[in-house]
Amino acid sequence: MRHRTFFAFILPSLVVMLLFIALPILSVAYQSLFIEHEQAMTAVETCDPFGCKTELRVDAAAMEALREAEPMGKFNGLGTYANSSHLAFDELAAIWRDSPSLGVAFTRMLNLPLYKALSFTLAYTFIVTPLVIITGFFIALGVNAIPGLIKGPVIFFSLLPMIVTPLIGSLVLFWMIDSNGILGASLQRLLGDPSLTLKASPTLTWTVLMVYGVWHSAPFSFIVYYAGLQSVPKDTLESAMIDGASRWERVRYVIIPHLLPLTTFIALMQLMDNFRVLEPIVGFSAAANATSLSYLIYNDLRGAETPLFGSAGATSMLTICGVIILLSPVLLRTWRDFNRKTH
Amino acid sequence: MKNRAERQPLPLMLLCWGFVLIWLITAAFPFLWTLWGSFKVEADFFSYADWMNAVTGTRTIQQTGSAFTGAGYEGAWVEQRFWLAVINTAIVTVCVVVISLTIGTLGGYALARSGFRYTFWILIAALIFRAMPHVTLVSGYLLPFFQLNIWGYLPTTIIVLVAINQPFTLWMLHSFFLSIPKDLDESAMVDGCTRFQAFRLVIIPVMWPGVVTTGLFSFLLAYNDFTVTSMLLTQENQTMVPKIASFLGTVQAENKVMYAVAAVVSAMGPLFVLVLFFQRQIVSGLTAGAVKG
Amino acid sequence: MAQLRLVNVTKAYGDYVGVRGFSLDIKDQEFLVLLGPSGCGKSTTMRMIAGLEDVTSGEIWLGDRMVNNLEPKDRDISMVFQSYGLYPNMTVYENIRFPLKVRRVPAAQQHDMVMRAAQMVELTEYLDRRPAALSGGQRQRVALGRAIVRKPTVFLMDEPLSNLDAKLRVSTRAQIKNLQHTLKTTTVYVTHDQIEAMTLADRVVVMNRGEIQQVGTPTDIYDMPANTFVAGFIGSPAMNLIEGTLANGSFTAEGLRIDGLTTAHSGNVTLGFRAEDATITRQGGQIAAPVYSIELLGEASMISYRIGGALVSVKAAKDYRAAIGEIVEASIPAGICHLFDTASGKRLGAA
Numbered sequence: 001m002r003h004r005t006f007f008a009f010i011l012p013s014l015v016v017m018l019l020f021i022a023l024p025i026l027s028v029a030y031q032s033l034f035i036e037h038e039q040a041m042t043a044v045e046t047c048d049p050f051g052c053k054t055e056l057r058v059d060a061a062a063m064e065a066l067r068e069a070e071p072m073g074k075f076n077g078l079g080t081y082a083n084s085s086h087l088a089f090d091e092l093a094a095i096w097r098d099s100p101s102l103g104v105a106f107t108r109m110l111n112l113p114l115y116k117a118l119s120f121t122l123a124y125t126f127i128v129t130p131l132v133i134i135t136g137f138f139i140a141l142g143v144n145a146i147p148g149l150i151k152g153p154v155i156f157f158s159l160l161p162m163i164v165t166p167l168i169g170s171l172v173l174f175w176m177i178d179s180n181g182i183l184g185a186s187l188q189r190l191l192g193d194p195s196l197t198l199k200a201s202p203t204l205t206w207t208v209l210m211v212y213g214v215w216h217s218a219p220f221s222f223i224v225y226y227a228g229l230q231s232v233p234k235d236t237l238e239s240a241m242i243d244g245a246s247r248w249e250r251v252r253y254v255i256i257p258h259l260l261p262l263t264t265f266i267a268l269m270q271l272m273d274n275f276r277v278l279e280p281i282v283g284f285s286a287a288a289n290a291t292s293l294s295y296l297i298y299n300d301l302r303g304a305e306t307p308l309f310g311s312a313g314a315t316s317m318l319t320i321c322g323v324i325i326l327l328s329p330v331l332l333r334t335w336r337d338f339n340r341k342t343h
Numbered sequence: 344m345k346n347r348a349e350r351q352p353l354p355l356m357l358l359c360w361g362f363v364l365i366w367l368i369t370a371a372f373p374f375l376w377t378l379w380g381s382f383k384v385e386a387d388f389f390s391y392a393d394w395m396n397a398v399t400g401t402r403t404i405q406q407t408g409s410a411f412t413g414a415g416y417e418g419a420w421v422e423q424r425f426w427l428a429v430i431n432t433a434i435v436t437v438c439v440v441v442i443s444l445t446i447g448t449l450g451g452y453a454l455a456r457s458g459f460r461y462t463f464w465i466l467i468a469a470l471i472f473r474a475m476p477h478v479t480l481v482s483g484y485l486l487p488f489f490q491l492n493i494w495g496y497l498p499t500t501i502i503v504l505v506a507i508n509q510p511f512t513l514w515m516l517h518s519f520f521l522s523i524p525k526d527l528d529e530s531a532m533v534d535g536c537t538r539f540q541a542f543r544l545v546i547i548p549v550m551w552p553g554v555v556t557t558g559l560f561s562f563l564l565a566y567n568d569f570t571v572t573s574m575l576l577t578q579e580n581q582t583m584v585p586k587i588a589s590f591l592g593t594v595q596a597e598n599k600v601m602y603a604v605a606a607v608v609s610a611m612g613p614l615f616v617l618v619l620f621f622q623r624q625i626v627s628g629l630t631a632g633a634v635k636g
Numbered sequence: 637m638a639q640l641r642l643v644n645v646t647k648a649y650g651d652y653v654g655v656r657g658f659s660l661d662i663k664d665q666e667f668l669v670l671l672g673p674s675g676c677g678k679s680t681t682m683r684m685i686a687g688l689e690d691v692t693s694g695e696i697w698l699g700d701r702m703v704n705n706l707e708p709k710d711r712d713i714s715m716v717f718q719s720y721g722l723y724p725n726m727t728v729y730e731n732i733r734f735p736l737k738v739r740r741v742p743a744a745q746q747h748d749m750v751m752r753a754a755q756m757v758e759l760t761e762y763l764d765r766r767p768a769a770l771s772g773g774q775r776q777r778v779a780l781g782r783a784i785v786r787k788p789t790v791f792l793m794d795e796p797l798s799n800l801d802a803k804l805r806v807s808t809r810a811q812i813k814n815l816q817h818t819l820k821t822t823t824v825y826v827t828h829d830q831i832e833a834m835t836l837a838d839r840v841v842v843m844n845r846g847e848i849q850q851v852g853t854p855t856d857i858y859d860m861p862a863n864t865f866v867a868g869f870i871g872s873p874a875m876n877l878i879e880g881t882l883a884n885g886s887f888t889a890e891g892l893r894i895d896g897l898t899t900a901h902s903g904n905v906t907l908g909f910r911a912e913d914a915t916i917t918r919q920g921g922q923i924a925a926p927v928y929s930i931e932l933l934g935e936a937s938m939i940s941y942r943i944g945g946a947l948v949s950v951k952a953a954k955d956y957r958a959a960i961g962e963i964v965e966a967s968i969p970a971g972i973c974h975l976f977d978t979a980s981g982k983r984l985g986a987a
Binding site: 001019027072143146158159161167173175176180215218223224227247275279293298300309312319324326327331338 | 473588
């Protein structure tokens with residue numbers, strides 16, 4: 001295929017990706033260097049029969065002029081990154097100075113918004129991902145062992161948690177786990193603790209969110225593993241039988257090595273998806289106890305009266321750095337493979 | 344007659360059945376429960392006193408005179424104008440699927456059929472783009488969209504969703520195209536087709552399964568998206584998912600949670616139908632990426 | 637004693653019968669080849685011996701043990717698979733050691749046993765490679781090494797050479813023959829390739845449609861095929877088979893008449909003769925027909941005719957040339973002819 005033909009074919013796709021993925025990333029980076037204009041105030045003297053008062057009022061005209069002159073806001077350099085709702089260098093230094101022990105310092109650090117979100121995001125990513133892989137693997141082994149006739153319906157129901165919109169899925173679970181819902185109420189009665197609710201403790205909130213995460217993603221690893229099980233080389237499996245391997249040894253030495261490349265694939269997909277967790281936090285209204293990096297950005301753009309573009313931009317850039325770090329092993333390996341192939 | 348390699352001793356068999364059964368309940372029960380509960384009144388659906396109420400519909404009978412009520416659905420579809428969101432969702436998903444597939448098949452084909460160094464880099468870039476959290480992209484859209492005055496409209500959202508969807512579509516179609524022998528388009532070109540004719544007349548007809556599978560995933564992305572649609576659409580143009588999110592707060596305050604439950608069940612319906620009819624394609628699509636590794 | 641006995645072994649899948657009433661005694665140290673076209677039940681028979689398939693009815697005896705209900709691992713056999721069944725994640729060394737490891741052979745002995753096996757299959761240089769980094773022939777030898785490492789009572793080999801290229805097949809064939817001779821282990825070998833069967837076997841079992849057609853030494857089977865199936869399957873090219881009628885020791889078919897057959901039979905028969913037994917002659921041949929095609933094989937030239945519906949080949953000297961369409965005569969003396977009953981396909985005695 002000639003270069004010209006190649007580009008003619010791929011151009012629309014490339015343009016769309018550059019315009020709406022690459023460009024916004026640059027725009028976010030630029031945006032993160034600015035901060036919203038402070039409100040321009042003017043002193044207005046108002047007089048009434050009881051005397052004159054001077055009031056400060058928002059000067060709409062001046063604001064308009066400011067916005068006109070600098071539509072991005074005021075240049076702030078890396079200030080937004082350093083402020084208390086992001087990397088919070090000053091606060092960190094203060095905590096470091098004042099804390100009696102490392103444990104206390106750590107607890108205090110996790111109260112800073114960005115670190116709080118980061119801690120949940122990382123915990124969610126690195127707890128849910130392995131659990132998804134393990135659960136999916138065992139479901140696949142189980143389904144593989146049952147008669148073929150009912151595999152279809154089993155797969156149908158298994159797909160539902162994954163296919164359903166994350167927000168809707170988390171609402172469905174939320175309504176059941178809520179203190180008035182069937183699971184929540186039953187648990188309260190079972191444990192004899194009427195004050196037990198989802199929002200009662202961060203641990204509980206985190207657990208519920210992670211349970212949702214596993215429930216939502218286990219079908220994915222199940223399906224991938226299940227397909228992998230269908231392609232286990234029969235010869236090798238039978239060799240192992242004749243060589244004297246027990247049932248477990250066959251799983252250990254033949255099936256698991258065969259599924260290993262699939263595990264890398266599932267882990268990669270899951271890391272990417274879990275790192276951007278957002279919908280369950282909205283669906284479970286869990287923001288008080290658990291926020292994620294994505295949620296911080298969402299909240300900056302949505303929650304405030306005027307969107308805080310600078311703040312959202314800074315968090316976005318930090319999140320993107322996180323994604324790159326997360327992906328770096330994969331990218332490095334691909335890069336090395338590619339080099340080996342071409343040289 | 345089963346092969347000896349597949350035969351299981353009884354305890355292991357029971358273990359497998361037990362495990363699968365537990366999983367099935369975990370996977371399916373929440374949906375069935377919500378579906379059932381959506382036809383009850385709130386006092387039954389959230390029956391703190393006794394969950395059997397939800398099954399028998401005690402309060403529902405007290406309040407409406409019948410064990411089932413469509414009040415939630417009526418409230419959501421009529422009072423909250425959910426039908427508008429449904430129409431918007433239909434427009435958005437159809438457009439996203441059509442545009443994604445059109446430009447995605449062209450691009451995927453080009454990537455699969457050229458051995459240049461930069462195809463590798465395009466695929467890697469696509470992988471990185473695929474990993475970008477959508478909300479970070481959205482925070483980059485808002486300001487320019489406000490300035491260009493294109494914020495809030497369906498077409499804007501559609502093109503954004505197409506773009507976000509593109510990396511995945513490219514990867515998937517690329518691997519599908521790789522599985523079609525090169526001989527096919529080469530013989531077409533020897534027979535006198537141009538590259539584009541070969542693509543349109545010879546490759547696309549045998550690519551239908553791949554296109555359908557990829558289309559399903561494009562549909563799911565557009566249908567299930569929350570981040571983009573909730574940030575880029577005006578109240579009037581909202582699709583189903585952001586609509587549910589936005590009236591969740593108000594109906595909760597007004598003791599009309601059942602509206603939200605009904606809306607949620609309504610939004611799940613099409614997905615159920617989709618899985619029912621396209622289970623095979625969804626499974627093959629999930630594994631297509633894995634085979635490529 | 638590694639004697640293997642199959643008594644009336646049958647394998648059925650629902651209504652379909654894969655192997656029917658297979659009975660055979662395999663002697664200690666014998667090299668037995670199961671030969672037949674694909675789908676004839678030869679692999680199923682072997683898999684039943686291995687314990688990978690259940691026996692529907694009948695008995696399999698290994699020495700003095702009835703092994704029908706034993707797991708494959710308890711039968712003390714080893715098997716080489718068509719696509720080798722190597723463990724891709726293990727090195728050559730680990731692959732060969734695997735049977736020892738899972739059978740809990742004391743670790744101290746394992747290394748020596750692996751090294752001895754590796755030496756026999758000439759793999760000592762490749763011990764730390766993965767199967768993916770080996771050539772087809774090397775992989776095949778790993779499978780062999782893994783089979784012999786544990787001195788089993790019976791070797792089973794399921795088309796072990798069919799994934800190799802023609803040249804490698806010849807050398808590996810010799811290696812297998814030599815290995816079996818050295819180890820003196822009873823071997824059952826499945827193949828669809830009659831040359832492999834002829835070269836390797838002490839005895840050949842020809843199978844078709846799940847049933848034994850003939851059991852015998854390679855010479856028996858070549859010289860005295862028991863029926864038209866065996867006649868048409870063995871030999872390269874296969875035996876020429878021509879349908880016709882027999883009366884008073886004379887066979888007649890369209891364009892062919894052979895007299896002087898010493899037989900008491902008459903009626904519809906199929907006459908067979910081998911291309912290499914017939915000769916091209918200047919005159920007085922039983923066939924005088926236009927040449928359909930001539931193929932130069934190097935060591936000979938193969939002339940073929942169309943007689944009736946069948947293609948009939950005759951081997952000529954290597955420098956023989958004829959044009960297609962030219963009338964050429966071939967001599968088919970009664971002495972080289974085999975007679976089969978057309979209806980049953982069975983060989984007619986006293987030819």
